[in-house]
Amino acid sequence: xxxxxxxxxxxxxxxxxxxxxxxxxxxxxxxxxxxxxxxxxxxxxxxxxxxxxxxxxxxxxxxxxxxxxxxxxxxxxxxxxxxxxxxxxxxxxxxxxxxxxxxxxxxxxxxxxxxxxxxxxxxxxxxxxx
Amino acid sequence: xxxxxxxxxxxxxxxxxxxxxxxxxxxxxxxxxxxxxxxxxxxxxxxxxxxxxxxxxxxxxxxxxxxxxxxxxxxxxxxxxxxxxxxxxxxxxxxxxxxxxxxxxxxxxxxxxxxxxxxxxxxxxxxxxxxxxxxxxxxxxxxxxxxxxxxxxxxxxxxxxxxxxxxxxxxxxxxxxxxxxxxxxxxxxxxxxxxxxxxxxxxxxxxxxxxxxxxxxxxxxxxxxxxxxxxxxxxxxxxxxxxxxxxxxxxxxxxxxxxxxxxxxxxxxxxxxxxxxxxxxxxxxxxxxxxxxxxxxxxxxxxxxxxxxxxxxxxxxxxxxxxxxxxxxxxxxxxxxxxxxxxxxxxxxxxxxxxxxxxxxxxxxxxxxxxxxxxxxxxxxxxxxxxxxxxxxxxxxxxxxxxxxxxxxxxxxxxxxxxxxxxxxxxxxxxxxxxxxxxxxxxxxxxxxxxxxxxxxxxxxxxxxxxxxxxxxxxxxxxxxxxxxxxxxxxxxxxxxxxxxx
Numbered sequence: 001x002x003x004x005x006x007x008x009x010x011x012x013x014x015x016x017x018x019x020x021x022x023x024x025x026x027x028x029x030x031x032x033x034x035x036x037x038x039x040x041x042x043x044x045x046x047x048x049x050x051x052x053x054x055x056x057x058x059x060x061x062x063x064x065x066x067x068x069x070x071x072x073x074x075x076x077x078x079x080x081x082x083x084x085x086x087x088x089x090x091x092x093x094x095x096x097x098x099x100x101x102x103x104x105x106x107x108x109x110x111x112x113x114x115x116x117x118x119x120x121x122x123x124x125x126x127x128x129x130x
Numbered sequence: 131x132x133x134x135x136x137x138x139x140x141x142x143x144x145x146x147x148x149x150x151x152x153x154x155x156x157x158x159x160x161x162x163x164x165x166x167x168x169x170x171x172x173x174x175x176x177x178x179x180x181x182x183x184x185x186x187x188x189x190x191x192x193x194x195x196x197x198x199x200x201x202x203x204x205x206x207x208x209x210x211x212x213x214x215x216x217x218x219x220x221x222x223x224x225x226x227x228x229x230x231x232x233x234x235x236x237x238x239x240x241x242x243x244x245x246x247x248x249x250x251x252x253x254x255x256x257x258x259x260x261x262x263x264x265x266x267x268x269x270x271x272x273x274x275x276x277x278x279x280x281x282x283x284x285x286x287x288x289x290x291x292x293x294x295x296x297x298x299x300x301x302x303x304x305x306x307x308x309x310x311x312x313x314x315x316x317x318x319x320x321x322x323x324x325x326x327x328x329x330x331x332x333x334x335x336x337x338x339x340x341x342x343x344x345x346x347x348x349x350x351x352x353x354x355x356x357x358x359x360x361x362x363x364x365x366x367x368x369x370x371x372x373x374x375x376x377x378x379x380x381x382x383x384x385x386x387x388x389x390x391x392x393x394x395x396x397x398x399x400x401x402x403x404x405x406x407x408x409x410x411x412x413x414x415x416x417x418x419x420x421x422x423x424x425x426x427x428x429x430x431x432x433x434x435x436x437x438x439x440x441x442x443x444x445x446x447x448x449x450x451x452x453x454x455x456x457x458x459x460x461x462x463x464x465x466x467x468x469x470x471x472x473x474x475x476x477x478x479x480x481x482x483x484x485x486x487x488x489x490x491x492x493x494x495x496x497x498x499x500x501x502x503x504x505x506x507x508x509x510x511x512x513x514x515x516x517x518x519x520x521x522x523x524x525x526x527x528x529x530x531x532x533x534x535x536x537x538x539x540x541x542x543x544x545x546x547x548x549x550x551x552x553x554x555x556x557x558x559x560x561x562x563x564x565x566x567x568x569x570x571x572x573x574x575x576x577x578x579x580x581x582x583x584x585x586x587x588x589x590x591x592x593x594x595x596x597x598x599x600x601x602x603x604x605x606x607x608x609x610x611x612x613x614x615x616x617x618x619x620x621x622x623x624x625x626x627x628x629x630x631x632x
Contacts, residue, residue, distance in 0.1 A: 036560075041619035057327070064615045065537075065554035065565075067312070069327070089620065 004031045005123055006097055010116035013125065014071040017097065020113050025074060028101045029061065029092065032126055037063035040089045045070075045102055050078050052105060054112050059102070061092070074112040076105035131504075133592070134585040137547035139607050144201045150626050152198065153190035186628060205609050207549050209417075213575060213583055217520045217552040217568025218311070218359050220389050220411035227481060228414060228474035237473050242465035246451050253449035256466060257442045259476045260426070266479075266487070267385070267405055268398025269428030273438045274472055275463040279386055282406025282425030283317035283353075288459040289404060289429060289436040290351050290380050291321055296436070296457060301350040301379065307336050309360055309556045311384060314353045323350055330558040334362045334513030341373050349379035351404075356397065357387045359556035359568070360513055361498065361520040371401025380404065380433075388412045389572070390495055390519035393488025403430050413475035424471035438462045493573035494519040497580060501569055504584040508591045512559035512566055520570035522559050529565065534594035534601045536565025539587070541612060542604035546586035 009017040015033035019026040034040070042062040052058040052072040059070040082101050085091060092100035107113060117125060172180035190198070207214070214221035232238065240252055260272045276282040287304070294301055304318040307328045315325045326344050331337035336354065345352075352374045356364045364370065371381045383397050383405040389412045391397070397405050409424035410417045417423070429437065435457040443452045466472075482490060495518055502511070502521040509523035525536040540550035552568040559566035571580060594601045605611060 039616035064619060066560060
């Protein structure tokens, strides 16, 4: 499981991941989410400078199966958006932890990230719930 | 089960190129006489608005046009060809008597701008249909204007907004369970409301605690579908309505699944304030491309002042069109809505009568539960509660044991001669990576048809065990095989151009 869910990331129950560097977090969706969704065809993300709120919907991801909401792992201001995803959503399918990242946000409260699941906890959560 | 076989297809079907790739330059279906008036220069008259180049229209004869569309129509699937178990859509059989009545010259030949004195029959029909729908739904009044379900949602939410504004209130939020139709949040956004999603509880029903936590002074309404898109009856609807009402909000019910309630539950008496009714679902008017749809909206007395204009009023023995409604949200559709659909729905309701409609609901629920009993071993249920008119299965077992998924099963069903059910919906059934099959057989299917359909699904499960690739590559019997849906969604080609055809 370790390569499916890298140890340096934190995870939500809604299958988003966050990578903390200083007070910045990079956000994306997990391998489990990608496999459940199937081929992703469109991503709708907030714009630079907008605020996202922990546990609130910050965007949507559309696959051949369904449109799903994206839930923010933390509150903060959007610093960067992975713009190439709008033309090439397949990056999320191909590499959800690197090229398929979605947002970089300035984290308002670092404790929110610390409270997320570790890779091991997330793997256990998946085992119990799916 | 009896092992089923894919259908044999023996009729002559033409492979048909786009119409733009047929014909010959200069060919036309009409023989126009030579121009005998001075030619007009479009640029001189319209300047920059004039076309620089001729449009790339097909240049074909009348016979070519007729054959093209007739051939394409033979590729089609329809309720008159076979079972159409598309969950949430209520693909009911459209009785032929409806069509006959709608074609009576007294209805079909009317013009809506005729003086009301010459429209009395049509106005009487609409007035009566409004009363029948109110009787069925438990409402005070209804508007027949909305052209479809989503248009009904828009109308209902406009009335809810007007109701609050009339009381000097401006609540901003609408609460929507995550099992809702996708049109619900869209209708809220169009009305300037933000939506607050409510998670489905572990039992598949709306979670009362989540509702209590979300309902407050900002709550304009709750939009609830009952039975829900999971095919489950929201048993706590009265309690739910009370929570919303206490917060100052109204209860909007998406009536898409009304087919499960006829003669059993009148939503207006369960605390629902506004509900749209899909005539093209519950009341047998044509659906989809064969529509148009029709989405009347029923309201309780408190919302009556806000109904769209015009309304139809009866005075003595005559009917008049009423425009003077100062608090109305205004006109939402040209003339009176899709009147041809009103004729069909009225015909159906009068033909069935109250007892007949009740029996239709009972049969719809029975048929769904029959399929549930036959299929739940192979396809575990999304939620194990009593099903109403539709039932949601998952592919959990099949996927684990064979790698074959919902999409593959749906594609393979075509080879057995059936329209696939709704798949990967509703959302609570597909969270966690499961695939969902949402099956709604409707009341008119015979036990033989239901058995044959169940046999087909169970045969596909056997095929998936024996030869999963066969199912993963399906369909095999159709004119066109498995399409690249991902490419089509990522890089859609929406119109023909000369370049794209080469």
